[in-house]
Amino acid sequence: MNITIFPTGKGGSESAVKYLLSDTDHEGKKRSVLPEILFGDPNTFTEIANATMRLHKYTSGVIAFRDKESVTPEQITTLIETFRSTFLPSLQVDENFADFWVMHKDKENIELHFLYVNTELSSTQQLNIHPPGEKNIQFFNTFVSVMNDNFGFAQVVPDPLKISLKPFEAKSPNGKKDKKAKNDFAQVLHSEIVGGFITNRNQLIGYMKKNGMDIPKIGDDFITVRLPGAKKNTRLKGPLFRKDSEYAQLVNEHHQSKIPKFLTPDEAQSQRDKLIHHIEARAAFNQRRYLTPRPGAKRTYKPFKKASGAAKDHAETTVPTNVIRSALEEQLTQLKEQSDPATKLPTANLPHHIARRQNQQERDGPLSGVMGAGAALGGLEAQIGSLSMQYHSLLLRLASAKGHRASQIKNQLMALEQKLIALNLELVKKKLQAQDLPKPTIT
Template sequence: MIVRIFKSGTSNGEAPVNYLLSMKDHTGQPREVAPEVLEGHPATTIAVINGIQRKHRYVSGVLAFRDKEEPTRQQMHEVVDSFKKTVAPGLLDRQFNSLFVLHREKGNVEIHFVVPMIEFATGRGKRLNIHPPGERNLALYEAFTQVTNHRMGYGQVSPDPMRAAISVTDRKLPGSKGKRRSAHLLQQEIVQAVQAGHANNRNELVQWLDDALGVTVTRQGQDYLSVKMPGATKAMRLKGPLFEADTDYRSLAPPKSGKPGTVMLTVPEYQKALASLDTLVGERRAFNIKMYLSPRTFPRTQGAGSASAATLKPADFTRATTKEKTMPIKKTPHTERIVEDAMTTAKQADGEQVKKPVIASMEQATQRMKAMRDTGTTVTSPVPSTAMDTIHSIQAAIGALQQSINAAVADMANAKTPDEAKKAQQQLAALMEQMARLEQQLQEAKVRQINEAPSKKLKW
């Protein structure tokens, strides 16, 4: 498994989401298998992205599994959950939006994702970037990949030691496609020269490039070579093991198995990768807590006298994190109550007046429980399945919530004052929390529907 981050992120929300759900791939060819939403709601993600007024609106990428890596559905969800906890530690799911879509390209599993660059924890719509620039971020993704592959029993990602990669600066300059093409052709020639013994180290490579190909080396760094191709006006910088000063080319031979990416971590290597991941995640968690969850201090206003500066606690915008941890969604006892709460939240978001249900008397409750017990223990006739009714009621609640979520996102985007934006984001956070509960209950109801066998009598 490897993680790739795409360079897009400035378009409207329809562009990335429609691509993920399209029946055509990036080349315009029909997909063999229809995309499947693993987690999230496409309409919500589109609305959230379109509500962001900044230039950079979202981060997109893919968790790509290689040949013969066939994760189960449960493992896919575990990887997605682990990925979110790694790139956005300290934040709950309802404090940011994300969409994960499953693709099966040519038999391989690919989980594409889109994460809008906005958080809901503070109520101020701060920028949230799960892929910030810097070496620490790259190290975080590398450690996550190593640890995940080791835990799933997959081989580590082994970069091609013979690869000729152009520098990041060259990739951003005009004409970068031509440079990549030239680097690829040059790589093929160099590999043949190394395998034939014409170049055993970088000094011999520099001489061979000039003599055999007419390629001029304009600069030599510790970990790169700058070369000018015949007829080119500017040089390009090449990086990789081939172009490092101290590389012994005999050590770049492919593994005996001939299959890259099959090397497993040793126990010490895994412990090192795990320690690195824990450290990097801890750093990002501390940043997120400081940025999004710490109390906000306001400057003293005129007439405040000796009053201290006002502070705004995260609890003013969302429930405390500790409460969420002690009350996991899956432990909610009654699906009906969850659906009722969700519909209540949706109606409140639409400005409707909601009446509380009337509590039955003790006698009525006792009679109802007795009837349910008698029905549940009757074996003379099959017990009718109610799983489908439950699924329908949950889906109806999800539909109502989705409309309210779209309205809340629109209110957030059109807010004219900070108070209006705060209110809209609070409402959006509450709606997304209810949506998460409903999704969990919907999955459980579907499992019950599959497992139910109404034609069989109960055995005692």
């Protein structure tokens, strides 16, 4: 799986919502499978997104699975919840942020499209789940790495040729009607470079000029071109267009990107530690910016009153690292437990997965069965506790909700009830299994 954030979000959000729910794709072709709404309401999202006067009203992106990557409906729900708690830690859906999730399956793979309003709901300040900067890019890349490792999928290895040649696939030389022409030119460039006929940037520039491209500007790390039939110049950046690029090395990286890569146990743990560090930093930022009252600050509504004995207000607490780690591990465990053996790929029998299991068993020793059962029980109890708090919060909101919003909350309550029933049954089952486990002997 991989995550892509689209360069959209300006103006009204109606067009984005309409596209996600349309029965035709971006080329106007009829979808073989109709879109499915997973979370959120299209009308409510549009109203909230358009309420701000900011130019950038929403963020649009997609979690895309590769053709042979299979996930269950339960895993999809948990993945979305993990995405929320990762990139919006300390914030609550419908209380602090609004999102809209739609699943597309018409391309023979699963795509989870999402829209996020760029406004924090209680303070009306700007909220951006994907702010600019290398640190944020690393945050998203680390999340993808951890998720792929947890699902048993191969890692996403960047192909420098695909990255560099993507602008040719995004802009047609002869307008949108001539898609074949743009694809053909990208394929020709790819073949020439991989075949060793274009071995440096100067040869690339010469080849492009011979094929009718005007190149008005050349920089150290970019070239600016006018594609045939285009009205504006396009700046091309990437490995191929840097002055000092070694094309032989880029071709080698291109071939390496086609070989499936899986993380070692040490690499997997390193990625999890990095992800926790990113979440911790984002949580601290959210606490300061959105959850700490400021003198004279105006809020659009008063937070609901909590029941006696409930946790303190957001502004009075910080999220410890061990809590973030525990929550993440619980979600990752849940994703594994929700896999469907009937549809799961046979990745469990791959050599690196077998070696990892054996390594883990050697570390755990004879206590692993008992400890694993205890962890499973603790995880279920934590889930039930968390869902119970959500259920109680929704009940409080329902008391003052009306019309469509009340119907929405009732549907959420029904869904939570089903989850709680299923989890409680699972908890009883796990407790019975734990009673049958052999007790460890001490010598």
